[in-house]
Every structure is written in C-alpha cells, then in structure tokens.
Amino acid sequence: MRAWLFLIVGLLCTGCLDQSRDSPTLKDVIRPEDPNSARNAQAQAELVALDDELARNANLPPPARRERELTLEPRLEKVVEVAAGTRMENKAVYYLANWRYTYRDGEGVEQLLTRLNGLSSPAMKSTGVRLRVLLLLRQGRVGEAKTMATALVADVPEFSPLLERVLFHETIGASAPKVTSRNLTGGPDEPVTKRAETWLFYLFVDTIDEASLFLIERYLDALAVLPADQRRLVCVTFESNLLSATTRIRNHPRASDIDLLWASPGDNGNATEWRTAWKLPSQNPHIALLGPGPDRTIMAVEVTPENLRMLLAPVPAPKK
Numbered sequence: 001m002r003a004w005l006f007l008i009v010g011l012l013c014t015g016c017l018d019q020s021r022d023s024p025t026l027k028d029v030i031r032p033e034d035p036n037s038a039r040n041a042q043a044q045a046e047l048v049a050l051d052d053e054l055a056r057n058a059n060l061p062p063p064a065r066r067e068r069e070l071t072l073e074p075r076l077e078k079v080v081e082v083a084a085g086t087r088m089e090n091k092a093v094y095y096l097a098n099w100r101y102t103y104r105d106g107e108g109v110e111q112l113l114t115r116l117n118g119l120s121s122p123a124m125k126s127t128g129v130r131l132r133v134l135l136l137l138r139q140g141r142v143g144e145a146k147t148m149a150t151a152l153v154a155d156v157p158e159f160s161p162l163l164e165r166v167l168f169h170e171t172i173g174a175s176a177p178k179v180t181s182r183n184l185t186g187g188p189d190e191p192v193t194k195r196a197e198t199w200l201f202y203l204f205v206d207t208i209d210e211a212s213l214f215l216i217e218r219y220l221d222a223l224a225v226l227p228a229d230q231r232r233l234v235c236v237t238f239e240s241n242l243l244s245a246t247t248r249i250r251n252h253p254r255a256s257d258i259d260l261l262w263a264s265p266g267d268n269g270n271a272t273e274w275r276t277a278w279k280l281p282s283q284n285p286h287i288a289l290l291g292p293g294p295d296r297t298i299m300a301v302e303v304t305p306e307n308l309r310m311l312l313a314p315v316p317a318p319k320k
Contacts, residue, residue, distance in 0.1 A: 036085065036086060039082075039085065039086050040086045040087060040088065042082055043079075043082050043083035043086040043087075043088035043089070043092070044088055046078075046079045046082050046083065046088075046092075047079060047083070047088055047091055047092060050075070050076075050079060050095070057069065061210060061214075062210055062211050062214035062215075063214055066214075069099075069102075069103070070103055072099060073096075073099060073100075073103070073104075076092070076095055076096040076099055077096060079092045079095070079096075080092045080093055080095075080096050087121060089119055089121075090116055090119050090121050090123050090124045090125070091123075091124060093112050093115055093116045093119075094112075094116055094124050094127060094128055094131070096112055097109045097112035097113055097116065097128070097131060098131060100112070101131060101134065101135060101138075105138075105304070105306065105307065106135050106138060106139070109131070109132075109135050110132075110135065113128045113129075113131060113132050113135075116128040117129075126152060126155070126156045126159065129148065129152050130152065130159055130162055132148065133145045133148050133149045133152065133162055133165075133166070134162075134165070136148065137165060137166065137169050137302070138302070142166065142169050142170060142172075145166055145169070146163075146166045146170075149162045149163055149165075149166050150163065161281060161282060161283065164279075164280075164281035164282060165281050165302075167279050167281075168278075168279050168280060168281055168286065168301055168302070169301055169302070170279075171278070171279055171288075171298050171301065172298050172299070172300065172301060173297060173298065174297070174298055175295040175296060175297060175298070176192050176200075176202075176288070176290045176295075176296040176297070176298055177192075177277035177278050178190055178192045178193060179263075179270065179273055179274055179277050179278075181236070181261040181262055181263055181264070181270060181274070182261070182262045182264075183259055183260065183261055184242070184245065184246045184249065184260040184261070184262055185246075185249060185250065185255065185258060185259055185260045187259040188259075189261070191232070191234050191259055191261070192290065192296050193294075193296070195232055195234075195259075196229075197229060197230055197231055197232040198226075198229075198230040198231065198291075198292045199223070199226065199230060199231045199232070199289065199290065199291065199292065199312065200231075200232050200234055200289075200290040200296065201219060201223060201231065201232070201233045201234065201287065201288075201289055201290070201308075202234050202235075202236060202287060202288045202289075202290065203215065203216065203219060203233060203234070203235045203236070203285060203286075203287050204236045204238075204263075204274075204278070204280060204284045204285060204286045204287070204288075205235060205236070205237050205238070205239075205284050205285045206237070206238050206239065206284045206285075207237065207238075207239040207241075207245070208235075208237055208239060208244065208245040208248045208249060208260075212235075212237075212285065213248065213252065215285060216233065216235060216252070216258065217254075218305040219233060219287070219305050219308065220233055220254055220257055220258075221305065221309075222305040222306070222308040222309040222312070223257075223308070223312065225309055225312050225313045225314070226312055226314075228257070231312070232257070232259060233257060233258050233259070234258075234259045234261060235249070235258055235259065235260050235261070236261045236262075236263050236274060237260065237261070237262060237263065238263045238265050238271050238274075238284065239262075239265075240265050240266070242262060245260065245262070246260065263275075286301070286302065287301060287302060287303065288300070288301045289301070289303060289308065289311075
C-alpha cells in the first residue's frame with residue numbers, strides 16, 4: 001500500500017541475487033569464452049546504477065522521492081530489455097513489476113510475474129510470489145491470496161507477515177471495532193459511533209513523521225472529492241512521543257480535517273487492543289475505509305489514494 005514500498009522492497013531484495021555488488025566481479029566468475037559475458041556485465045552495471053539511484057532517492061523528502069520514482073518506468077523497461085537472457089533478468093523483471101504494482105495500479109504485473117516464474121534461476125521467485133499475493137488482495141481475490149500466501153510461508157517462513165495482510169483484508173464487510181482512545185485534537189475519543197460524517201477513513205501509523213504527514217496529505221486530497229460534512233480522516237498513532245505527534249498534527253494546515261487518536265504503546269497503554277481488535281499487520285501504515293450507518297462496515301482496506309478518490313467521487317447525473 002505505501003508508495004515508498006517500491007524502494008524498500010527493491011533494496012531488500014538485492015541480496016537475493018546470484019551475484020551481489022560485494023561479490024567477485026563478473027570477469028572473475030564468468031569464463032572469457034562465455035558469449036553472454038558482455039551482456040551479463042552490461043546488465044550488472046545497469047542494475048548497480050539503478051540501485052545507487054534508489055539509495056540516493058531514499059534520502060529525499062517523501063514528495064520528492066515519489067516524484068522521482070514516478071518517472072522510473074522507461075528506465076526500468078530499458079533495464080529489463082538489457083537484462084533479458086542474463087542472470088540479472090529476474091531482478092530487473094521484479095523491479096518493473098513492483099513499480100507497476102505501486103504506480104500503475106498493477107497494470108501488466110501478472111504478465112511480468114509469470115515471466116519471472118518461468119526463468120531458470122530460482123532467485124527472487126519467492127519475492128515474486130509475495131508480490132502476486134499483494135496483487136490478488138488488491139483485486140479482492142482474498143481466498144486465492146490466502147491459499148498462495150499459506151503455501152509461500154510454509155516454504156519461506158520469513159514471509160509470515162504476508163498472512164497478517166491477508167487477515168486484515170478478511171475484515172472487509174465486518175463492523176468496525178470500537179476502541180476508545182484519547183483524541184489529541186479535541187474530537188470524540190471513539191469516532192466510530194460518535195462521528196456524524198458519512199465516511200470515516202482510518203489511517204494507522206507508527207509515528208507522525210515526514211512520511212506519515214505526506215501520506216495524510218495525499219489521503220486528504222483524495223477525500224476532498226466529498227463535501228466536508230461527509231468525510232473525516234482519523235489518524236491513529238502508536239507514537240510514544242505524545243507532544244511531538246500532537247504538535248505536528250495541530251500545526252498541519254488542514255488540522256481541522258483530522259482526528260488524531262493515541263494508541264499508547266506503554267505497559268499500561270492500549271496499543272495491543274488496537275492491533276488485536278482491528279487485526280492490524282505488524283508494520284504500519286495501514287488504512288481502512290468505514291461506510292455509513294450505525295454498524296460502520298469496513299468497506300475497503302489498503303486502498304491507494306488514487307483508487308479512494310475514484311471510489312468516493314460522486315456519480316454524475318445522467319444527461320436529460
């Protein structure tokens with residue numbers, strides 16, 4: 001769901017390659033008579049340069065990082081072309097698939113993952129299956145995603161957090177949990193039943209930092225397709241620095257559109273209650289859209305700002 005996951009997952013998967021930049025150079029491990037040695041070397045150079053660029057982007061403020069990453073598709077397509085038929089093809093294909101999952105709403109991802117699975121090298125195939133599970137969840141195919149995730153985790157236990165994502169998606173259609181917490185911006189301590197707005201949008205974050213504030217801004221923009229009295233963003237933070245979180249939100253130019261609830265992480269706090277009641281995956285951010293009515297049904301989870309805008313936009317009246 002997050003935009004910056006493209007960068008994080010990409011860098012984490014660098015170590016899955018047959019050859020890392022800390023390994024011997026290609027000329028040390030590829031025989032001179034190997035006809036693919038030149039292509040392998042070129043593909044390696046392209047991917048090392050790409051990884052270096054992603055690492056530099058990681059140090060940018062979130063808006064600038066997103067702007068840079070939005071322009072990467074032609075570069076990634078070129079790397080895939082250069083890497084075709086080399087040992088680097090799996091990484092190049094995965095990078096492009098992950099970019100399209102993040103920034104093209106999954107367009108073309110299935111074909112790329114099928115290509116990745118058909119490559120002879122086993123490196124990154126499990127990571128590709130993980131991405132396919134996330135794609136299935138986004139498409140609403142939760143049962144298929146659960147079956148695939150269960151098999152993947154049995155084979156690669158390190159991917160066990162994926163089952164948490166499946167469990168969170170299984171809450172769609174259920175009534176929203178009613179957890180009472182201190183509202184740091186002066187609103188009701190239990191918005192599910194106390195807020196009158198038609199739609200409530202819950203955003204769960206660990207801390208109120210630059211990345212969280214940027215995410216809040218993007219979702220506020222998406223919610224703005226509705227009148228102010230029909231939507232409310234409720235941010236739930238697990239931050240221990242209460243003063244910092246409160247100050248950052250109260251100083252936000254759109255603070256009047258935000259409820260900030262504190263899921264206290266201390267020994268006497270209720271952070272565990274929040275995670276258990278909402279079946280939250282262990283790593284935030286996560287989101288849930290609550291619909292109208294007394295039961296406040298969970299209508300969607302992990303929806304992107306772009307899709308949220310489309311889901312909530314009023315349907316134009318038919319022309320007479």
